[in-house]
Amino acid sequence: MExxxxxxxxxxxxxxxxxSQESRLDIFRLLVQSGPDGLAAGAIARHCQLPAPTCSFHLxxxxxxxxxxxxxxxRSQIYSVNLQGIRHLLDYLTEHCCTDDSDHEAPSGAGERKxxxx
Amino acid sequence: MExxxxxxxxxxxxxxxxxSQESRLDIFRLLVQSGPDGLAAGAIARHCQLPAPTCSFHLxxxxxxxxxxxxxxxRSQIYSVNLQGIRHLLDYLTEHCCTDDSDHEAPSGAGERKxxxx
DNA sequence: TCCATGTTTCCAAGTATATTGAAATAAATA
DNA sequence: TATTTATTTCAATATACTTGGAAACATGGA
Numbered sequence: 410m411e412x413x414x415x416x417x418x419x420x421x422x423x424x425x426x427x428x429s430q431e432s433r434l435d436i437f438r439l440l441v442q443s444g445p446d447g448l449a450a451g452a453i454a455r456h457c458q459l460p461a462p463t464c465s466f467h468l469x470x471x472x473x474x475x476x477x478x479x480x481x482x483x484r485s486q487i488y489s490v491n492l493q494g495i496r497h498l499l500d501y502l503t504e505h506c507c508t509d510d511s512d513h514e515a516p517s518g519a520g521e522r523k524x525x526x527x
Numbered sequence: 528m529e530x531x532x533x534x535x536x537x538x539x540x541x542x543x544x545x546x547s548q549e550s551r552l553d554i555f556r557l558l559v560q561s562g563p564d565g566l567a568a569g570a571i572a573r574h575c576q577l578p579a580p581t582c583s584f585h586l587x588x589x590x591x592x593x594x595x596x597x598x599x600x601x602r603s604q605i606y607s608v609n610l611q612g613i614r615h616l617l618d619y620l621t622e623h624c625c626t627d628d629s630d631h632e633a634p635s636g637a638g639e640r641k642x643x644x645x
Numbered sequence: 646t647c648c649a650t651g652t653t654t655c656c657a658a659g660t661a662t663a664t665t666g667a668a669a670t671a672a673a674t675a
Numbered sequence: 676t677a678t679t680t681a682t683t684t685c686a687a688t689a690t691a692c693t694t695g696g697a698a699a700c701a702t703g704g705a
Contacts, residue, residue: 428543434539434540450652461653465652466653466695483651485651499621567681568683569681580664582682583683584663585663588662
């Protein structure tokens with residue numbers, strides 16, 4: 410019998426919820442661009458033109474979704490992307506939300522997601 | 528007035544919003560499993576245990592997000608996944624929300640974080 | 646200690662989304 | 676036409692999310 414949904418679906422749902430908001434997608438993309446060193450909360454707020462409390466709220470949501478990690482450096486709180494998180498989401502979507510339709514569309518060799526690089 | 532965020536981001540946001548809801552993710556996964564022939568709205572509602580109007584609302588959201596397509600067959604409205612849609616989202620996330628240090632499907636064993644160029 | 650700076654929490658107001666019964670629409674069939 | 680079946684739209688309510696000022700908290704330095 411069904412004991413509720415599997416853990417990964419709940420996780421994916423939380424990540425999707427975290428990313429499906431304009432300011433949060435902005436923040437996340439900014440941090441992807443910023444690389445592993447991340448950015449301080451204040452710098453993020455400035456870049457995204459958000460008041461500090463609003464930005465803090467969104468950062469918390471992203472962190473709760475496992476998409477960001479943070480650490481303190483002096484007075485600053487440094488946020489950076491959690492690569493594992495976003496990859497987890499990508500894997501979930503690829504596995505559960507994509508048919509591997511090697512049969513009825515573009516021919517691609519392996520059963521993996523297309524690398525999309527050129 | 529809004530400064531233009533690129534079209535693909537607006538699209539991605541709408542898709543993320545469509546998928547980030549429990550019932551809708553349920554519906555979408557059901558339709559992925561069901562393959563290209565899709566399912567009638569009534570069958571979807573039954574499978575997902577949703578009242579018809581609720582289900583119809585979610586189907587409309589998914590369709591608006593470009594994740595489903597539908598066509599009428601007799602009295603039934605047949606919904607099926609729009610493969611292009613979900614691929615578009617996957618491509619967007621891969622391109623804008625993942626750093627391209629491409630050892631994705633790594634063996635997730637001991638080392639949590641792989642050493643990045645620090 | 647006090648003060649300045651960076652960030653978060655609290656809280657209230659505003660906005661958006663989800664839920665469904667009832668009514669409306671659409672198609673097949675007699 | 677009227678009836679049955681399939682689905683959607685309407686409308687009202689309920690729930691959840693977003694926003695940002697004020698206050699609180701955390702840290703480093705004089």
